[in-house]
Amino acid sequence: MKKLYLSVLAVSALLFGSCSDFLDVQPEGSAITNAYFTNDQQAIDAIDGLYKPLHKETVFGRDLFWEQGAACDIVWGRTRNFNSLATLSYTGDEEPLRNSFDTFYQVMSRANWIIKQLLDKETRTELSDVEKRSLGEAYFMRGMTHFLVAYRYGTDKQGVPFVRYEDFEGEYDNSIPPQQPTVMDNYRLIIEDMDSAIEYLPKFEEYTEDERGRAHQAAAVAYKAKVYAYWATWDESQWNNVITMVGLLETEYGRDLAQTFDELFSSDFADYWNAEYIWSIPSTGGVNGGGSDFPGVVLENKGWGVYNGWGQIKPTLDIYEEMAKDGAGNDRLVRSILEYNQEFQFFGETMRFASSSDLEAGFQVNKYMDPFKYANAIADGYVNPNGDWPTARVNFPLIRFAEMLLFRAEAYIMTNQPELALSDLNRIRERSNLTLLDHTPTMTDLYHERRCELAFEFTDHLFDLKRWHRSSNSEIKALAEKELNSRPRVRNYEDRTSPTSAFTIGYYADYPNKEPYQDYMMVFPYSPEQVTKSNGLLKQNEGY
Template structure:
């Protein structure tokens, strides 16, 4: 017989890995000695951290996640983008969100510290719980829209009647999230206390900016559609972004990691160090991060996968040409993607934004240490004299090591890696995101003046070695959203894609911007692969039969998904902006309505 409200009563897997919790079952706590001291509380909160985003022991994790957008093209394409989801496909996300919310609310229910004994450290841990409750509510909101708010433990009401809980409007949900983040901010230590290894005051503020920007723009671009909030308060949320940002700037505790900081000798190296270092404690820009150590048995598979050129562990994939074309020239000018220079795999990277060269593999960059026997990528016309050093992208073969666009991931590559497990740190929240959120909210509100641009977009571009030019022109080659953008908004969106590529933001951005025009009916392109191009010429003649199987379009640009998506992604814009609520939940909770057009 099916259990009532499966998501809340089945698994508490996000908590079960803590030895402390194993000693005392969650279902029968002793209220006299459970969650009353610092060590007990810290152990419990540590267990809640385990469900947060991280790099897995198997797979690419966040670095390969953006095949759910226009940044990565994968033969094992994202089913949501292609309108292939079924009504049951929201179950995993729904369960994940509410299981983790149960764990957080369990903490609030059984937190029994006497107010006179609440030290700053204990209160900071309580602040972490407020952050985590906000995090998981936002996780659910961004996938399902209107949801029941879980502001208390529901175990005591686990009857069919007790669980008839209506969903709250988007605006109510987001205001609840921001209230939790306000409490978190007031209780949490600053980043400096734990060097970014625990949630902090600054992390709560930046996450609040993320949430408020998401909802402010969602409500603006989905206004008067089936996805709109009942109580549309777009302007309010955009103003909240700026309010939180102003408060964050006043703290003056965070700075961008730039050339000349530490060991960074170039703009490319400075940006790369945010992703390829084992210790980020001295880089305040990385506000919250996860540390890995083989000695501690905490490691990931990403380093080894990047070292062999993998983009998607599920099969052949590659970064998209559209992502590569997003980056400016280093002199601040637009590129002209149809110019002959962009048909040359090497020349297309010359004189570009340093974030491009830090993000995408190009000639003379390493997949891993040469001590491992791996050769650096090197694209040049093939000759017997140079055959031992030429190493073009891995376009041959099949499986996860095959690249289908010519563009491998460089972001996070550990060039000192030889073998074994990955130990590079994973940055979860960065200060750069706050600058991008602030600029975007200001422009949406008509408040993006020179002062705003100078402290946001200008400093980000200059960190990347790009000459700052005040936005004034519309780039005819920029992404077409199906509606007009101001010059400021065009450059803010360009900057966001450049700065946050392969870090898990792109799908949310496309959804909140109502951006289906960027990919609907399209399937992306890769590098130029005409016989006159150096990429094709870097392979020996003996490979000609294999090269002939590589799919290209009428202008010789790689077009790898044409056989899988002959009509491009078939995203259903009247349905797929939200995930389907699991049918089991609709049966059990009659107060819930299915999301638009999923019935």
């Protein structure tokens, strides 16, 4: 991939230009930077250009979630041309992998440039408050996108390409970013970026109402907790840092659980920024609401003739049964999954769920359905009228405090303090009116809670399984191995149009075979094209 050379002669080149050739050895010339960051609005525009790509369909809109097909919580719902993602037959050339890889390096490159320019300006004059915040946002976004590449491609044998422009005297010399020796080296650099972000960012409460949704200190602390949890895959001493970070979110930043599970996925602005919020892709609804189109992606294809849902990414019988272990019809299950004959509101009508479109699963994701319940959902701005970009007014969490409690509970168990995990797990269960655990938690309890609580969110259940497969804890290793080597099951209905139809149970029809899971599959292969373009400087992952 070519490196990114930014020109401020055209702001659009800075904010929206491609850097999909980030590792190519061919230089293109020098950047012109002395006309930028002369006022606060330019800093705001530059940072907004970092956020924008993440809302796209190719990242958190949909494509990043296709990877989850290799676990047993979701199936495609419609025929795709990259079943290798679900069958563990990775090539690196799958379109979803290539698109997200390119986008993350694009954001890293832009963030690198912004950081370098603002640090240089800081040596000459004091930055304004907006510029300081912008510098913090750039550090945060560089760290976040770096992390999303690092854990999905990096191992203890080799890390992923990364360079900091500010480490060069003068301008970045346009050399190919070096592949870090190990993923732990990437994690160390990500932690450093999040520490720098905390130094410059405000707390969430310091933002005005119009500024909410921007990076803030607690979000950086939460990513540090997640990085340390993933780092613990290779170095179990990092679990202690997870415990420290989650404690800091409670004591220093006042993070807590929302009062109800429904509140998390409410379309009511009064619920939008609840105590559990840490980091999300917010959407205000309506034609200009932005945000992720995932709520429309998972909606029944053609929306029962009312609205253009896409009919993709369907729940499996496996995740339904896992949730039902807490009792049929429990709050968390009902709010997470629509099953046949379940009542719901859709554009002012009371309906009972049935699904007659595309490949059969028997279920639909229900977490993001709240904006679609209103009779005038489009006219009142809850749902985008453009079904080709089906955003809706619902906060789309990337990290929420419940996940932090789950990481801390896991850390307690993995550091031989399982009795301390009980409180964190029961806080989550109590919030959804589930029976409280009455025993010292095990990794089986942790597996169940993490899988059920965070289902259909971008928390990466598949990578949970992959990191657990390397765990020193034999209990979680066995659970991960079982799911990684299982095929997802669905319900097949005699009359798909009837909510009360009888059904049989079978394997999902679209990808009948699956490769036996092996350790090298923990990470994805780099696209062979990228390896070739790097002139041999990008080393392919072992096993591919």
